[in-house]
Amino acid sequence: EAGVAQSPRYKIIEKRQSVAFWCNPISGHATLYWYQQILGQGPKLLIQFQNNGVVDDSQLPKDRFSAERLKGVDSTLKIQPAKLEDSAVYLCASTPGAKGNEQFFGPGTRLTVL
Amino acid sequence: DAKTTQPNSMESNEEEPVHLPCNHSTISGTDYIHWYRQLPSQGPEYVIHGLTSNVNNRMASLAIAEDRKSSTLILHRATLRDAAVYYCILRGYNTNAGKSTFGDGTTLTVKP
Numbered sequence: 111e112a113g114v115a116q117s118p119r120y121k122i123i124e125k126r127q128s129v130a131f132w133c134n135p136i137s138g139h140a141t142l143y144w145y146q147q148i149l150g151q152g153p154k155l156l157i158q159f160q161n162n163g164v165v166d167d168s169q170l171p172k173d174r175f176s177a178e179r180l181k182g183v184d185s186t187l188k189i190q191p192a193k194l195e196d197s198a199v200y201l202c203a204s205t206p207g208a209k210g211n212e213q214f215f216g217p218g219t220r221l222t223v224l
Numbered sequence: 225d226a227k228t229t230q231p232n233s234m235e236s237n238e239e240e241p242v243h244l245p246c247n248h249s250t251i252s253g254t255d256y257i258h259w260y261r262q263l264p265s266q267g268p269e270y271v272i273h274g275l276t277s278n279v280n281n282r283m284a285s286l287a288i289a290e291d292r293k294s295s296t297l298i299l300h301r302a303t304l305r306d307a308a309v310y311y312c313i314l315r316g317y318n319t320n321a322g323k324s325t326f327g328d329g330t331t332l333t334v335k336p
Contacts, residue, residue: 114267141322143322150328151328152309152311152325152326152327152328152329153268153326154325154326155322155325158322165322166322166323201267201268203267203268212270212273213260213268213270214270215266215267215268215269216267217265217266217267218266218267
């Protein structure tokens with residue numbers, strides 16, 4: 111069974127530029143999560159999708175971050191414009207349902223904002 | 225959300241058992257105790273979870289205190305590949321999985 115795929119693995123941009131990350135969850139998993147993980151800290155949930163609908167985006171900085179999951183499968187997370195403090199690893203995870211026990215995480219995208 | 229408290233770091237020698245503690249004094253009756261670990265440059269991976277009884281799987285054992293206010297993840301024989309950050313989180317079975325928060329975890333160093 112293929113795991114959660116993310117791309118790119120690394121991205122370096124300058125502040126005020128825009129960037130997009132892509133995630134393909136495990137086949138059949140209805141729930142998809144985006145997390146931000148700053149160095150030395152645990153992952154923090156940014157947004158959760160159930161199929162193509164948003165379940166929770168309370169911690170998403172909506173003035174600069176956006177995410178979509180148009181067909182209920184893969185998802186993109188965008189930052190526009192990026193700030194220095196956005197430097198972090200962005201993790202995608204999926205579960206079969208919203209109340210599943212085991213989350214499956216992708217390898218993450220490491221973003222550096224200069 | 226119920227919170228957990230873990231030591232920032234622990235050290236172990238290779239091939240010795242490791243006991244990673246977690247305190248969760250405000251746990252509710254429906255909260256499961258989950259453990260994830262994050263190897264360097266990888267996303268977190270599920271290790272084990274339990275409700276009241278001790279649990280064993282191929283990766284580890286989970287010992288849960290009788291009052292459920294604390295638990296211990298046990299690695300029976302640590303290897304160098306077990307060096308990782310270990311997260312203890314609480315997750316209600318009937319609640320949104322995204323609502324449970326990851327703390328900063330315990331960084332386990334395994335010495336050869």
